[in-house]
Amino acid sequence: MRALVYLGPRRMELQEVPDxxxxxxEVVIDSIVSAVCGSDLHGFREASSRRIPPLxxxxxxxxxxxxxxxxxxPERLGQRVVLKPILSCGRCDACRAGDINRCLEGxxxxxxxxxxxxxxxxxxxxxxxxxxxxxxxxxxVLTEPLANAEHVTERAVRExxxxxxxxxGPIGALMVRAAFLHRARQVLVTDTNPERLAxxxxxxxxxxxxxxxxxxxxxxTDGVGVDVVIDAAGFEATxxxxxQAIRPGGRIFEIGLGAPSGMVDFFTVLxxxxxxxxxxxxxxxxxxxxxxxxxxxxxxxxxxxxxxxLAAGQEAFEDLADRGRPFKVLLELG
Amino acid sequence: MRAAFMTGVDExxxxxxxxxxxxxxxxxxxxVEACGICGTDARTFFNGDPKAxxxxxxxxxxxxxxxxxxxxxxxxxxxxxxxxxxxxSILTCGTCRWCVEGxxxxxxxxxLYGYDPYPGAYAEFAAVPxxxxxxxxxxxxxxxxxxxxxxxxFACALNGIEQLDVRLGDGVMxxxxxxxxxxxxxxxxxxxxxxxxxxxxxxxxxxxATDAVGHLIDDAWVAGDDxxxxxxxTRTDGTGVERISVAAPAKxxxxxxxxxxxxxxxxxxxxxxxxHDPISPLDMNELHYKELSILGxxxxxxxxxxxxxxxxxxxxxxxxxxxxxxxxxxxxxxAFETIRAGTGLKMVILP
Numbered sequence: 001m002r003a004l005v006y007l008g009p010r011r012m013e014l015q016e017v018p019d020x021x022x023x024x025x026e027v028v029i030d031s032i033v034s035a036v037c038g039s040d041l042h043g044f045r046e047a048s049s050r051r052i053p054p055l056x057x058x059x060x061x062x063x064x065x066x067x068x069x070x071x072x073x074p075e076r077l078g079q080r081v082v083l084k085p086i087l088s089c090g091r092c093d094a095c096r097a098g099d100i101n102r103c104l105e106g107x108x109x110x111x112x113x114x115x116x117x118x119x120x121x122x123x124x125x126x127x128x129x130x131x132x133x134x135x136x137x138x139x140x141v142l143t144e145p146l147a148n149a150e151h152v153t154e155r156a157v158r159e160x161x162x163x164x165x166x167x168x169g170p171i172g173a174l175m176v177r178a179a180f181l182h183r184a185r186q187v188l189v190t191d192t193n194p195e196r197l198a199x200x201x202x203x204x205x206x207x208x209x210x211x212x213x214x215x216x217x218x219x220x221t222d223g224v225g226v227d228v229v230i231d232a233a234g235f236e237a238t239x240x241x242x243x244q245a246i247r248p249g250g251r252i253f254e255i256g257l258g259a260p261s262g263m264v265d266f267f268t269v270l271x272x273x274x275x276x277x278x279x280x281x282x283x284x285x286x287x288x289x290x291x292x293x294x295x296x297x298x299x300x301x302x303x304x305x306x307x308x309x310l311a312a313g314q315e316a317f318e319d320l321a322d323r324g325r326p327f328k329v330l331l332e333l334g
Numbered sequence: 335m336r337a338a339f340m341t342g343v344d345e346x347x348x349x350x351x352x353x354x355x356x357x358x359x360x361x362x363x364x365x366v367e368a369c370g371i372c373g374t375d376a377r378t379f380f381n382g383d384p385k386a387x388x389x390x391x392x393x394x395x396x397x398x399x400x401x402x403x404x405x406x407x408x409x410x411x412x413x414x415x416x417x418x419x420x421x422x423s424i425l426t427c428g429t430c431r432w433c434v435e436g437x438x439x440x441x442x443x444x445x446l447y448g449y450d451p452y453p454g455a456y457a458e459f460a461a462v463p464x465x466x467x468x469x470x471x472x473x474x475x476x477x478x479x480x481x482x483x484x485x486x487x488f489a490c491a492l493n494g495i496e497q498l499d500v501r502l503g504d505g506v507m508x509x510x511x512x513x514x515x516x517x518x519x520x521x522x523x524x525x526x527x528x529x530x531x532x533x534x535x536x537x538x539x540x541x542x543a544t545d546a547v548g549h550l551i552d553d554a555w556v557a558g559d560d561x562x563x564x565x566x567x568t569r570t571d572g573t574g575v576e577r578i579s580v581a582a583p584a585k586x587x588x589x590x591x592x593x594x595x596x597x598x599x600x601x602x603x604x605x606x607x608x609x610h611d612p613i614s615p616l617d618m619n620e621l622h623y624k625e626l627s628i629l630g631x632x633x634x635x636x637x638x639x640x641x642x643x644x645x646x647x648x649x650x651x652x653x654x655x656x657x658x659x660x661x662x663x664x665x666x667x668x669a670f671e672t673i674r675a676g677t678g679l680k681m682v683i684l685p
Binding site: 089090091092093096097098099100283284285288 | 408410411428431434435436437438468635636637640
C-alpha cells in the first residue's frame with residue numbers, strides 16, 4: 001500500500017510499505033480522507049521530540065473498517081468510522097476519572113504509531129468510532145479538531161462572555177463556533193493572515209486587525225477588556241496580547257504550539273488576577289459531543305477543505321508551512 | 335477452608351470443608367484478612383434476597399492479601415501479587431458513558447460483588463472475578479485491615495459530602511447517625527464547617543454515635559416529635575443551616591431537612607427509601623421560597639475510593655471509633671444480632 005512517510009524536517013515521501021495486519025482486538029481502517037493538523041505541520045517544520053521519523057502521521061481520518069482482528073465483531077467490516085486517535089491505558093487514575101487526555105501512558109495514532117496518511121492502518125477497535133451514514137466524510141473528519149475546541153470552550157466560556165480568539169487557523173475558527181455554542185455574547189478574532197481571518201469571521205466573529213489589536217479590543221469592549229482569551233497561536237507576542245486584552249479576573253486558555261517558552265509579564269497576571277490554563281486534546285466526552293454536534297449540523301465549514309491527492313502531500317505540507325494556505329488540507333486516500 | 339454460609343433467612347452456618355475458590359486466568363484470589371458487614375448484608379440476612387440464593391456466601395467489603403493472580407489478569411497500576419488490597423464492591427462495565435466519564439457509581443450495567451453470580455468474602459479465601467480486578471485498591475502500610483474494610487461506605491459518605499459542597503464557616507446538620515452520618519460529620523468538620531449538629535430518632539444510636547465522634551461535633555439531640563427541627567432553630571436563632579445531609583432512609587427526615595434549611599441552603603438526600611414505598615410528601619414551598627438546592631448521592635466513584643484510602647490512613651484515630659465491633663468468622667451470627675439490636679455502628683468480620 002502507499003503511505004506518506006515523514007523522514008525528517010521538511011521531508012515527506014510517498015512510499016510503498018507493507019499492509020498492516022489487524023492483531024487481536026484491532027481493526028484495520030481503509031482510509032478515505034485524512035486532514036492535516038497543525039501539530040502534524042509542527043512536526044514537519046522542525047524536528048520534534050514527539051514525532052520521530054520515519055513516521056506515518058495523520059490522526060484526523062475517516063475511513064472504512066477493512067479487516068477485524070480476533071475478538072472484534074465481524075459485523076463491523078465495511079463500517080464507516082472516524083478515528084478517535086488517543087489510545088489510553090484505561091486503568092490509571094486519570095483514565096478512570098474520564099480524563100484520557102491526561103493518561104501517563106497515552107499514545108496518539110499518527111505520532112506514537114502509524115496513522116492516517118496511508119491507505120490503511122491498524123488501531124484498537126474502540127479507536128474506530130462509527131459515524132451516521134448521512135454525515136459526509138468532509139464533515140466527519142472535523143470531529144477530532146472540533147473536540148479540541150469543545151475541550152477548551154466547555155471549561156472556558158460561560159453564558160454571556162466576551163471571548164477573544166487569537167489565531168484564526170482551523171482550530172481558531174472552530175473555537176469561534178464552539179464559543180457561540182457555549183453562549184458567548186461576543187467573539188473577537190485576530191490573525192496576521194487576512195485570508196485565514198475570513199473563515200473565523202464567517203463563523204460570526206468580529207475581526208480585530210493584527211496591527212493595533214489591543215486598541216481595537218479595548219474599543220470593541222468599551223474599555224472593559226474580554227472575559228476569556230483563547231490563544232490558538234501560542235507565541236510570546238500572543239501571550240502578551242492576551243494578558244493585556246483580558247479584564248481583571250479574566251481567563252486565558254493556551255492551545256497554540258507557536259513557541260515552547262518565553263517571557264510572560266507576571267505582574268499583570270497577579271495584578272489582574274488572571275487565570276492561565278493549558279488545554280491538551282480532549283476527553284471521550286468531548287469527542288462524543290463533537291460528533292453529535294456535527295451530526296446535528298452545528299457547524300458550517302464551507303470552503304474550509306482543499307482536497308489533495310496523497311502523492312501531492314509534500315507540496316501541500318510546504319504550502320501550509322510557508323504560506324499558511326490552503327486553510328485546511330484533506331488528503332485523498334480512498 | 336472455613337466459610338460462612340447464609341442457609342436461609344436469619345440462618346448462618348460455618349462450614350470448615352468448603353473448597354477454596356478456583357483461580358480464574360483473568361482474575362485473582364484474596365486471602366481475606368477482614369470483611370465488613372454492610373447494611374445491605376444485614377437486610378439480606380434478615381429478609382432474604384433473590385440475588386443470594388441459599389446456601390450463599392455473603393460479604394462484599396473485603397480486605398486481604400493478593401494470594402494468587404491469573405496470568406491474564408489486568409491489575410490497576412501499582413497493585414501486584416502479595417499486596418494488601420481492598421476490593422470495591424460495585425462491579426462496573428468500564429465502557430458505558432458513565433464509566434468513561436468517571437462516574438463509575440452510575441454505570442449502566444453495574445453488579446454487586448457478594449451477590450449472585452459472585453460469592454462474597456465471609457471466608458478465608460475469596461475469588462476476585464475478572465470484572466473486579468480493576469476495583470482492587472492498594473492499602474497504605476499503616477492502615478489497619480479492619481478499618482480499611484469501611485472504604486466502601488466511607489467513599490459513599492464522601493460522595494455525599496462532595497455533593498453537599500461544605501464551605502468554610504457553614505452550619506451543617508446531619509440527620510441520621512449511623513456510620514455514614516458519623517463520617518459525614520467528621521468530613522464536614524474537616525472541611526471547615528463552623529458548626530456541626532447531628533440528630534437521630536433513636537436515642538441509643540445517637541449515644542453510640544456521640545461516643546464515636548461526639549468530640550468533633552457541636553451538639554446532638556434526639557429527633558423527637560418535630561423531627562429535630564425545633565432544637566436546631568433555637569441553636570441558630572431561627573435561621574437554620576446552610577448544609578444538610580439526610581443519612582436516614584426516612585421521609586420524616588427528608589421533610590425535616592427542608593424546614594431546617596437556611597435560605598439558599600443545599601440538602602443532600604443521601605439515603606434511599608424502601609423500594610416498595612419510595613414516594614415522599616414534601617413541602618415544595620420551602621424549596622421555592624428559600625431557593626433551596628436538593629441533590630441526591632449514590633455510591634462512589636473510583637476517584638473517591640482513592641481519596642478514601644488516604645483519608646482513612648490520615649484520620650484513622652477519629653474514624654476508627656466508628657468500627658465498634660470485631661468478630662471472628664465463627665461468631666458472625668452474633669454480629670448480625672448486634673446490628674439488629676442497634677447497639678453498635680460498624681461490624682467487621684476477621685476470618
